[in-house]
Amino acid sequence: MNREDFPFLEKGIIYFDNGATSIKPKCVIDKMNEYYYNYPSNAHRGDYSISVRSSAEFEKARETVKDFINAKSTKEIVFTSGATESISQAVYGYFKNKLKSGDEVLVTKSEHASVILPWFDLENKIGIKVKYIPLNDDYTFNIDNLISSITSNTKVVSIAEVTNVIGDIRDVKRITSICHEKGIKVLVDAAQSAGHINIDVQDSDVDFLSISAHKMLGPNGIGVLYGKEELLEELDSIKKGGGMTISFDSPKEIVYKELPYKLEAGTQNIAGAIGFMEAINFINKIGIDNIEEYTCELKRYLVDKLKKLNNIIIYNENVEGSTVAFNVKDVFAQDTAIYLDKHNICVRSGDHCDKKLKDELNITNTVRVSLYFYNTKEEIDKLVEVLNNDKILEESLGV
C-alpha cells in the first residue's frame, strides 16, 4: 500500500525490519525540511512571527497526537525523545517517588529492555520486587496468569501492548480493568503497537503509555509520554531546565508552568514533533484499521509460505501481530540475516533487546521479520524463495 510515497523503496531494497524502525514517506521528510528552511526557530520563546509559527505547529502536533490516541486533553501529551525516555520518565519521575521496598511490579519475560531495565534499577535502588507474569506455551500473554500473579503487594503492571519479538497483542483494556479493581497502576509501552493498531487511552483507561514516532513513519528522537492528567501533575520530571518554570529564585521558590510544559525542559525537538504530526496525518489518511487488516494478512501469507519450507522453525506462528520470529535449522540467526542482506533483504537477528525472553524460548537468537503496510506479497515471495536453499550458511560466509 502507498509504496509510491516512500522514496527509499525506489532503491530496490526489501525492508523487513519495521519493528526496529519504519521508513519515512516523502511528506514527513518534506514537512521537517520545510521547518528547517522556512521557520527554524524555537517554540514558546520568541516574539517574532516565525517563532509564533513554530510554536503553533509544535502545539498542533501535540493536538494531533492527542486525537490519535484519544486523550482527554493536550495536557496529557508530553513530548520526549522516544518510548525509552517516556518509560523512564514515568518510572523515575512518578513511580520511584510512590513505591517503597517490598512493592511488586509485574512484567513478562518478553518485554523490551526499555521496560524491564528501569524496574530492575528500582529493585536495586529502592528494594521494589520485579516479578514475571508467566507466559503461555507459545510465549503469548495469559490474562489468567496476570490475575494469579497479583498479590497484595502488586502496585504496577508494566508491559508492552505488542511485544517486539513475539508480537502478540495484549488486551490493554481488560488488563487495566483487572488492575484498577485492585488499585494497581498500568504502564503500557505502545512502541510496537502505535501506527499498527488503534489506540484509545480513554477507552482502555491506561495510566501511562509510551510511543516512539520513528516506528510509525515519523522521525527519530521524538516520542510521547501519555499520562492521565492527575498522575502527570504528581510526576517530578527527571529533566530540569529551561522552559519548564515561570520563575525560580531559590531552591524553595520554584514556580513550575502548567502541564505539559513543566515536564518539557530544554529546547524541544520541534522538527521531530512536526514530522511526527505529518506521519500521523499520513496514517490517518490510510486508516489504522486498514493498516492492521493488511499487515495481518501479510503475516498470515508469510507464515503459510514459510511453513512449506522444511528448513524453517517458526516461534510465533499463531500470533496475530505483524512479526514473525524464526530460525533456519542449524544456522545461527546472524548468519541468516547476513545471507539475506546479500539478497538486499533487511531483517533483524539477535535477541532484539529482549534478553529475558531467551529463558522462555531456550534459544538466544532469532531472525525477525517485522512487516508494515508498504511491504508486499511479492517481497514475501522473494524472501521465501531465497530461504528455500540448503546452502544458506555456506553462502552467508562471503568467501
Next chain:
Amino acid sequence: MDSELKRELILENFNNPVNKGLLNDPSYIKEDKNNSSCIDHFTIELKLEDNIIKDIRFDGEACAIATSSLSIAISKLIGKSKEEALNIIENYNNMIEGKEFDKNILEELSIYEDVSKQPARVKCATLGIEGIKDLLKK
C-alpha cells in the same frame, strides 16, 4: 585456496571448534568479549607460561565467522611467544581492515581476507582474536 575449501574450513571450525569449554583454572587469565552490534559473545581463557602461550580455551555463542575465526586462531597461536602472537594478530587485523598484511605469517587465517569487503562481518571476524589480544596485553 579456493572458495569451496575456505568454506569447508570455516564450517568445520564453526561446527566443531577447538578448545570449546572453560576450565576455570586459576592459572588461566580470563576475558569476556561481546560484540556491541549483535549477540556474539565469547569468554576466553588463556594460559601464558615463560612468555609462551600454553593454552587458549573459550565458550560462548556466536556466528560462523566469529566462532570459526577464533577456533583457527586458537590452533595457530598456542605454542607461540607473546610477541609472535601479537604480530600475527596485528597482521590479521590489518587484513580484516583492508590494509597491507603478510599472508605468510597468517597461513590459514588468511581465508578471512574477503571479510574486509563485508562491513557487517568485520566485528565478527575480530571479536575472538581481539579477546586474545586483550589477554596478552594484560
